[in-house]
Amino acid sequence: MDRQALLSVEDLRVEFWTERGTIYAVNGVSFDIAAGETLGIVGESGCGKSVTSLAILGILSRAGRVVGGSATFEGRDLIGLSDDELRTIRGKDIAMIFQDPMTSLNPVLTIGRQIREALETHFGMDRKQANKRAGELLDRVGIPSANARLRDYPHQFSGGMRQRAMIAMALACEPKLIIADEPTTALDVTIQAQILNLLRELVRERDTALILITHDLGVVAGMCERVNVMYAGMFMETGSAVQVFARPRHPYTVGLLQSVPRLDAVRKTALNPIEGNPRDMLQPPQFCPFAPRCRYEVEASRQEVPPLEQIEPGHKVACFNPVPAEEWQRMKDAVVAR
Amino acid sequence: MSVAQVEAREVQLEAPSGLWSDAWRRLKHNPAAIVGFALVGIFLSIAIFAPWIAPEDPRSGDLSRLGGACCPGPSADYWFGLDQQGRDVFSRIVYGARYSLLIGIVSVSVGLSVGLVFGSIAGYFGGWIDSIIMRMTDIMLSVPGLLLAIGIVAALGQGLWQIMVAVGVTQIPIFTRLLRGSILATREADYVLAARSVGVPRRLILSAHILPNSISPVIVQGTLALATAIIDVAALGFLGLGPQDPATPEWGTMLTDTTRYLQTAPHLALIPGVAIVISVLGFNLIGDGLREALDPRFRGRG
Numbered sequence: 243m244d245r246q247a248l249l250s251v252e253d254l255r256v257e258f259w260t261e262r263g264t265i266y267a268v269n270g271v272s273f274d275i276a277a278g279e280t281l282g283i284v285g286e287s288g289c290g291k292s293v294t295s296l297a298i299l300g301i302l303s304r305a306g307r308v309v310g311g312s313a314t315f316e317g318r319d320l321i322g323l324s325d326d327e328l329r330t331i332r333g334k335d336i337a338m339i340f341q342d343p344m345t346s347l348n349p350v351l352t353i354g355r356q357i358r359e360a361l362e363t364h365f366g367m368d369r370k371q372a373n374k375r376a377g378e379l380l381d382r383v384g385i386p387s388a389n390a391r392l393r394d395y396p397h398q399f400s401g402g403m404r405q406r407a408m409i410a411m412a413l414a415c416e417p418k419l420i421i422a423d424e425p426t427t428a429l430d431v432t433i434q435a436q437i438l439n440l441l442r443e444l445v446r447e448r449d450t451a452l453i454l455i456t457h458d459l460g461v462v463a464g465m466c467e468r469v470n471v472m473y474a475g476m477f478m479e480t481g482s483a484v485q486v487f488a489r490p491r492h493p494y495t496v497g498l499l500q501s502v503p504r505l506d507a508v509r510k511t512a513l514n515p516i517e518g519n520p521r522d523m524l525q526p527p528q529f530c531p532f533a534p535r536c537r538y539e540v541e542a543s544r545q546e547v548p549p550l551e552q553i554e555p556g557h558k559v560a561c562f563n564p565v566p567a568e569e570w571q572r573m574k575d576a577v578v579a580r
Numbered sequence: 581m582s583v584a585q586v587e588a589r590e591v592q593l594e595a596p597s598g599l600w601s602d603a604w605r606r607l608k609h610n611p612a613a614i615v616g617f618a619l620v621g622i623f624l625s626i627a628i629f630a631p632w633i634a635p636e637d638p639r640s641g642d643l644s645r646l647g648g649a650c651c652p653g654p655s656a657d658y659w660f661g662l663d664q665q666g667r668d669v670f671s672r673i674v675y676g677a678r679y680s681l682l683i684g685i686v687s688v689s690v691g692l693s694v695g696l697v698f699g700s701i702a703g704y705f706g707g708w709i710d711s712i713i714m715r716m717t718d719i720m721l722s723v724p725g726l727l728l729a730i731g732i733v734a735a736l737g738q739g740l741w742q743i744m745v746a747v748g749v750t751q752i753p754i755f756t757r758l759l760r761g762s763i764l765a766t767r768e769a770d771y772v773l774a775a776r777s778v779g780v781p782r783r784l785i786l787s788a789h790i791l792p793n794s795i796s797p798v799i800v801q802g803t804l805a806l807a808t809a810i811i812d813v814a815a816l817g818f819l820g821l822g823p824q825d826p827a828t829p830e831w832g833t834m835l836t837d838t839t840r841y842l843q844t845a846p847h848l849a850l851i852p853g854v855a856i857v858i859s860v861l862g863f864n865l866i867g868d869g870l871r872e873a874l875d876p877r878f879r880g881r882g
Contacts, residue, residue, distance in 0.1 A: 301776045303768065304706065333778035340777075345770040350792045359788075360778040411778065 247274035247314075248451050249298070249336075249419055254311035254321075256290070256297045256475075266526045267293045269475040270311065272550075277418065278449040282466035282483070284456060284498070288520055290475035291455045292341075295421045297321075299336060300328040315419070334364040337412035341424035343404035347396040353380070353407050354392030360414040379410040383440060402433035406440070413444060419451045426461060438465060459502055463487055471495045474521040474531035477550060481557035488571075491553060491564040493538040499570065506578050530562070538563045603873040613869025619862030627677040634671035638829040641667030651845040660851050663834075664841055669848065672829035673855050679823070679830045680859060683744050684809040690748025692802055695755025702756065703763025703794070704786050714760070717753035725750040725808075726815055733821045740823050747812045751805050758801055762794035769793070796874035803867035807860040814856050831856050 256268035268290040275281045283291050296302045298313045298320060313320045315336065320328065337360075340346040348356060357376040361367045367375065373392065380388035383406040396404060405425065412420055422441065426434040442465060445452045454465055462469055462483065469486040471479040471494065479492040490496050497516040518535035521527075530536070533543040542548075542562040550560040607613050626633060643666045646652065653661045660669035702713040720728065732746035766772065767790060775789050816822055817832025826833070831852040838848035 296773075299777055301773060329779040329781065331779070332776070333780075338774070338777040340770055340774055342770060346774045348771040348775070348789050348793065351788065359775065359780055359784075363779050363781065363784075408774070411774070414778075 248277050250274045250314045252312045255309045256293050257307055257309050258305045260305055263524050265523045267475050269527055271477055273470055275451045277451050280452040280466045282454045282462035282469040283472055284462050285472035286457055286520055289472045291472055292423050295423055299332055333360045334415045335417055336419045337417040339408050339412045339422040339425045342428045343401055343408050347404055349396055353394050357411050357414055364415050379413055383410045401429055405437055421453045423455045479559045485557040489567050490570050491559045492561050493536045493565055494532050496565050496570055606873040607869050610869045612865050616862050616865025619858055623677055623859045626674055627681040630674045630678050634674040636668040636671040638672040638675040639827040641665040650841055653847055661847055663848055669851055675829040676831045680810045683813045684806045686744040687747035687809045688805045691751025692755050695752045698756040699759025703760040717756050720753040729812055738824045743816055747809050759798050762797050763790055766790045766794045800867050800871040803863050807863035810860055
């Protein structure tokens with residue numbers, strides 16, 4: 243990192259205390275993000291991606307507890323702050339965009355009212371000022387006749403428009419960091435591209451940092467400078483987008499990339515899913531969490547948790563037996579080349 | 581239809597918005613609910629305009645009118661006949677609507693307001709407060725409602741306001757439990773999380789986000805509870821725990837007073853019975869219609 247970190251997460255651990263036992267959702271995650279940077283967190287469902295972001299904002303559900311680590315934002319550790327202190331940061335300095343625009347807007351309040359909420363909370367704007375600003379925001383995210391539509395209710399908006407409205411809400415107070423949790427998963431492909439372009443523009447305009455959480459490798463490849471691959475609440479591989487996508491070294495990353503359909507494949511090749519099921523999170527990891535599904539496992543994989551170690555500048559892998567650097571290129575060539 | 585007309589229609593369909601106008605639009609297209617509104621409308625206007633509708637004083641009768649027989653049935657002079665004390669039954673039914681309505685509304689308001697407070701506290705704060713409140717409601721619900729009401733009337737003494745309190749108290753646990761469950765579901769909604777992520781203060785989250793989205797089953801229950809309250813009041817009256825003054829034209833009391841004449845003058849029991857059924861049916865139909873109209877799964881349609 244040459245730029246100064248805006249948010250620095252160090253060894254974050256989150257547990258959920260449920261009737262079935264303790265769920266070890268996040269098991270020591272660390273990353274830095276600087277202003278203007280876009281960071282991707284990729285992984286399959288239930289790997290702890292969303293929980294990480296909720297923990298940073300202090301809005302985990304009741305059962306969730308941050309049991310260790312820190313999240314330093316502009317010199318302040320967010321983890322120890324009281325809810326009242328966090329509330330002055332949430333929405334104002336760090337904002338979040340949620341996955342499902344269908345359920346993330348309150349059905350009984352107008353769109354305008356919901357955008358105004360942040361402005362009134364953080365800037366003490368009166369209704370008139372806030373309404374004016376809300377109109378500008380809706381206009382900025384590309385909703386036609388924005389001022390008139392402030393009075394609409396969410397069910398009068400289409401999915402794409404709702405996601406735009408959600409983005410307008412997140413932008414309301416010009417936050418320094420936006421966390422977008424699967425912002426395009428619930429949308430169809432053409433709308434996805436529009437929303438991603440919009441996010442990209444907005445981030446560039448104000449030098450906003452963006453954490454993009456997704457299971458969609460294509461989205462990450464197109465948007466992010468740095469990528470973290472997450473599995474069972476841990477980062478398996480981190481690096482620049484080029485490093486992770488062109489020279490993946492962790493067997494899980496390779497598996498993820500292999501399971502994506504390729505348009506440039508010559509013949510109809512069968513997709514290559516990762517065998518087995520995601521790890522049951524009721525135990526803290528005692529050895530490599532991916533080992534039971536891994537073709538590359540070695541003896542050490544079943545004995546201890548692999549540390550995240552640097553294998554080239556800026557590229558780290560948590561694996562005792564990383565996939566050879568040229569392996570992925572060979573696999574790709576086998577499918578594409580004749 | 582021309583294209584312009586179709587467009588105009590679509591615009592018109594889209595124009596009104598909001599939870600309540602939406603619900604109202606759907607309610608208007610529900611025939612059962614319309615019947616319910618009509619029945620309740622009749623019931624309300626009879627209760628309000630009782631002194632102008634009733635031809636006679638419902639409390640005092642004239643035994644000489646009975647002519648030795650009990651009891652004359654419906655006639656042109658006395659539409660619903662005369663009762664055992666020579667009172668005009670029609671007038672008594674008309675005034676009885678007032679009592680049923682008054683007791684119904686007051687007791688439901690008692691149950692609803694207390695239930696709302698306890699339900700919101702239990703649902704939103706959870707933890708030990710929730711446990712205590714829910715165990716209390718469990719205890720209250722384990723006693724049959726009518727039995728509880730009888731017990732309260734027995735403890736407080738007979739009288740109009742005692743009945744209202746008794747019926748109201750029996751309604752508290754239903755509203756509490758209903759709102760708590762509804763809040764528990766809403767509390768975990770994505771938009772509540774989204775509101776928290778924006779830094780909205782807690783009380784605003786409860787009042788602007790959680791309550792408005794949790795309240796509709798309570799409103800439905802409110803109309804249904806009015807029906808139950810009317811029945812409970814009649815039942816209390818029937819069991820001899822009605823208003824102190826035996827001359828009070830309360831429907832349930834009228835039923836009891838006439839059981840002795842069931843063989844010779846069944847209309848004396850039938851008429852207040854029908855009055856109870858019709859008013860209860862009206863509130864039930866409205867309640868069912870409201871439930872459908874407020875169901876979020878149907879929102880944005882119709």
